[in-house]
Amino acid sequence: MYHDNADRMYRFAQRLCGEEEDARDLVQETFLNAYRGLPQFRGDAQFSTWLYRIASRLCLAMRRRRKGEPEHELSIEQFIPTSDGELHLQIAADGLTPEQALANKQLRRALRHAIQELPAKYRLVLVLRDMEGLSAKEVGTVMGLNERAVKSRLHRARLFVRRELTARGIGAASLSAEKDA
Amino acid sequence: MSRRENSRQVAKNHVTRNTPQRHRHSKAGCVKILQRLSAYLDDELTADVCKEVRAHMGACPTCEIFLDSLRQTISLCRHFEASPLSPSKKLQLRREIQKAISRA
Numbered sequence: 001m002y003h004d005n006a007d008r009m010y011r012f013a014q015r016l017c018g019e020e021e022d023a024r025d026l027v028q029e030t031f032l033n034a035y036r037g038l039p040q041f042r043g044d045a046q047f048s049t050w051l052y053r054i055a056s057r058l059c060l061a062m063r064r065r066r067k068g069e070p071e072h073e074l075s076i077e078q079f080i081p082t083s084d085g086e087l088h089l090q091i092a093a094d095g096l097t098p099e100q101a102l103a104n105k106q107l108r109r110a111l112r113h114a115i116q117e118l119p120a121k122y123r124l125v126l127v128l129r130d131m132e133g134l135s136a137k138e139v140g141t142v143m144g145l146n147e148r149a150v151k152s153r154l155h156r157a158r159l160f161v162r163r164e165l166t167a168r169g170i171g172a173a174s175l176s177a178e179k180d181a
Numbered sequence: 182m183s184r185r186e187n188s189r190q191v192a193k194n195h196v197t198r199n200t201p202q203r204h205r206h207s208k209a210g211c212v213k214i215l216q217r218l219s220a221y222l223d224d225e226l227t228a229d230v231c232k233e234v235r236a237h238m239g240a241c242p243t244c245e246i247f248l249d250s251l252r253q254t255i256s257l258c259r260h261f262e263a264s265p266l267s268p269s270k271k272l273q274l275r276r277e278i279q280k281a282i283s284r285a
Contacts (some may be wrong), residue, residue, distance in 0.1 A: 020264075
């Protein structure tokens with residue numbers, strides 16, 4: 001169980017927690033809970049999906065215990081574009097691939113920060129769907145949500161991250177400068 | 182041209198005129214479109230609704246820019262790699278888990 005899933009769960013935990021120590025704690029707790037709950041695993045979902053579910057619940061519980069953790073609802077209205085346009089994220093226009101763009105430390109840091117700023121229930125959906133590559137249906141199984149709810153949370157999470165990135169002014173010029181350096 | 186290619190073409194068009202312009206219509210139309218952008222980028226909309234989104238993009242440079250940046254955001258998330266677990270840390274973590282299990 002550990003050998004086949006440790007890498008996947010560590011990657012997931014890192015994306016969720018941001019910090020290595022928190023990620024290690026989450027992985028440890030996930031496998032401990034999985035070991036204890038193994039007799040209850042019915043096999044009606046993939047084993048990895050079951051582990052994701054355990055880790056997700058633990059993550060939500062950990063965040064609830066922490067003071068100051070933002071756990072508010074995100075509304076579509078708060079992401080309405082301004083009439084002046086607030087966009088500076090023009091990576092495609094400069095012909096950079098996502099890999100090239102992510103070689104930029106400033107952008108990586110901003111993206112990590114934006115994901116960490118998301119309320120946990122939105123962050124989980126974004127990480128599972130857009131980073132771990134699960135389908136909306138699989139995310140629903142992990143989170144105990146229907147697909148409609150998954151897609152609604154995912155959309156808000158994406159809008160939030162987009163706004164955070166553009167608000168920090170990560171522009172094509174700075175990305176190109178680092179690329180050329 | 183597929184819906185995905187169409188939506189990419191809209192983004193390319195905006196790159197050539199990347200100076201944001203002011204809205205000339207009510208924000209209600211933008212909100213309606215904004216609610217559908219993830220579904221649009223994930224190819225989950227019907228052909229009719231896609232057409233509606235593209236028509237709005239053609240008339241609203243702000244939303245067009247917004248769409249492009251949302252696409253880039255999703256792409257960055259999909260390509261954002263996490264640091265791998267080194268073999269030594271993997272072994273150490275396994276020992277810690279085994280120790281915790283034996284204590285339980």
